[in-house]
Amino acid sequence: MNISPSPAATAAKIRIDGLSKMYGTFTALEPTTLDVQRGEFLTLLGPSGSGKTTLLQMVSGLTPATSGRLRIDGGDWTNRPVHERGMGLVFQHYALFPHMTVEENVAFPLKMRNQPADQIRTAVAETLAKVQLDAFAHRFPRELSGGQQQRVALARCFVFRPEIILMDEPLGALDKALRETMQLEIRRLHREFGTTLIYVTHDQEEALVMSDRICVMNHAKVEQLGTPSQIYSDPETIFAATFIGHSNLLHGTLAGTDAEGNALIRTAAGTFAGRMGARDADAAEHALIVRPERVTLGAATGPGMNELRATLRDVVYIGSDNRLMLVLPDGTEFTLRLDPGSEIGAGIGEEVTVHWPITAGRVVS
Numbered sequence: 600m601n602i603s604p605s606p607a608a609t610a611a612k613i614r615i616d617g618l619s620k621m622y623g624t625f626t627a628l629e630p631t632t633l634d635v636q637r638g639e640f641l642t643l644l645g646p647s648g649s650g651k652t653t654l655l656q657m658v659s660g661l662t663p664a665t666s667g668r669l670r671i672d673g674g675d676w677t678n679r680p681v682h683e684r685g686m687g688l689v690f691q692h693y694a695l696f697p698h699m700t701v702e703e704n705v706a707f708p709l710k711m712r713n714q715p716a717d718q719i720r721t722a723v724a725e726t727l728a729k730v731q732l733d734a735f736a737h738r739f740p741r742e743l744s745g746g747q748q749q750r751v752a753l754a755r756c757f758v759f760r761p762e763i764i765l766m767d768e769p770l771g772a773l774d775k776a777l778r779e780t781m782q783l784e785i786r787r788l789h790r791e792f793g794t795t796l797i798y799v800t801h802d803q804e805e806a807l808v809m810s811d812r813i814c815v816m817n818h819a820k821v822e823q824l825g826t827p828s829q830i831y832s833d834p835e836t837i838f839a840a841t842f843i844g845h846s847n848l849l850h851g852t853l854a855g856t857d858a859e860g861n862a863l864i865r866t867a868a869g870t871f872a873g874r875m876g877a878r879d880a881d882a883a884e885h886a887l888i889v890r891p892e893r894v895t896l897g898a899a900t901g902p903g904m905n906e907l908r909a910t911l912r913d914v915v916y917i918g919s920d921n922r923l924m925l926v927l928p929d930g931t932e933f934t935l936r937l938d939p940g941s942e943i944g945a946g947i948g949e950e951v952t953v954h955w956p957i958t959a960g961r962v963v964s
C-alpha cells in the first residue's frame with residue numbers, strides 16, 4: 600500500500616528559491632531558499648537591517664529580486680505584478696483611508712473586486728465582528744485608538760480572504776499590553792481563515808508566541824529555520840542562541856569528541872561536552888550553549904554530566920523564575936534557574952558547584 604502523502608498535499612504554498620537582493624554592490628539579502636507551507640504562520644525574525652523587509656517585499660512584488668525565483672502553488676510568480684498577486688498586506692502604519700469610515704475602509708478591497716453590494720455588507724459585518732469593531736463601523740479612523748485602527752487594517756486585509764498575507768511589524772507602533780492582545784488576535788484570525796502568513800518582527804517574544812516556524816535572519820541571510828521550540832532548545836548558531844531567550848555561553852576551542860561522539864570544547868573554565876551543532880566544523884569561534892533552566896545546583900550525580908565551579912554573585916527572586924547569577928574566573932557570567940524552596944548552601948561571593956546533562960548543551964559557532 601502506498602502511504603506517502605500526495606504531492607499536492609505536501610507541496611509548498613510559497614517557494615522562495617534563491618531570491619537575493621543587491622543595491623549596487625551592497626547585499627541586502629544573500630540568495631535565500633525556503634518553503635512556506637499552506638496555512639503556515641512563518642515569522643522572519645532578526646535585528647534591524649538583517650533583510651527581513653527586503654525578503655517580504657520580494658514576495659509581495661513591491662521590490663524586484665536581483666536573482667532567484669518565487670513560486671506560488673508551483674507556478675513562477677517572480678515577475679508577476681503586485682496587483683495580480685492578490686496578497687493581503689499589513690504594515691506598521693495602518694494606511695487607512697482617512698476620509699472613509701471603518702466600514703468603508705473594510706469594504707474597499709471587495710469593491711475593488713466588484714463584489715455585489717449585499718455580499719460586501721455581509722462580509723464587512725462578519726469581519727468587523729471578528730475583530731470586535733462592530734460598534735465602530737461608522738467612525739472615521741481619526742476617532743479610533745491606535746489599536747482599533749490596526750484592527751481595522753487587519754479586517755481590511757482578512758475581509759477579501761487572501762490566500763497569502765504578508766505583515767511587516769504590524770504591531771510596532773502599539774504599547775506592550777496592546778501588542779500582546781493583538782498577537783493573540785492575529786493568531787486567531789490566521790487560524791480561522793487558514794491563511795498562509797509571513798510575518799516580520801524583530802521581537803523574539805512575539806515570534807515565539809505567534810509562529811508555526813521562525814526564520815532567524817542576521818546579516819542578510821538565514822541563520823536558522825525551525826519551530827519555536829526547536830530554535831529555543833537547539834540553536835544552531837551563537838547568534839540564534841543569544842537572540843532568542845537567555846543562554847549561557849562558554850566560549851572556547853574544539854577539542855575533539857568524547858567516546859559517545861559528543862563535541863568537546865576547551866574553555867577557560869575547563870573542558871565540557873555537548874551535542875555537536877550543525878554548522879560549526881570550520882568556524883573560528885565556538886561556544887557551548889546551555890539554557891539556564893537545564894542547569895542544577897550541586898555536584899554531578901552520575902555520568903553524562905558537565906560540572907562547573909563558579910562564584911555566586913547574586914540571587915534574583917522574580918516570582919516563579921528565581922535565578923542564581925554566577926561568575927567564572929575569566930568574568931564569564933553564568934545563570935541558572937533555582938527551584939522554589941531549594942537551599943543554596945552558599946553566600947554571595949562564595950563558590951558553588953553546578954551541573955547539567957551533556958545532552959542539554961550544544962556546541963555551535
Ligand SMILES: Nc1ncnc2c1ncn2[C@@H]1O[C@H](COP(=O)(O)OP(=O)(O)OP(=O)(O)O)[C@@H](O)[C@H]1O
Nearest residue numbers: 622626627645646647648649650651652653654801
Ligand atoms: N532602497 C534601498 N537602497 C539601498 N539599501 C537598502 C534599500 N532598502 C534597504 N536597504 C538596505 O538593505 C538592508 C536590509 O534592509 P531591510 O529593510 O530588509 O532590513 P530589516 O531586517 O527589515 O530591518 P528593519 O527591522 O530595520 O526594518 C539594510 O542594510 C538596508 O539599509
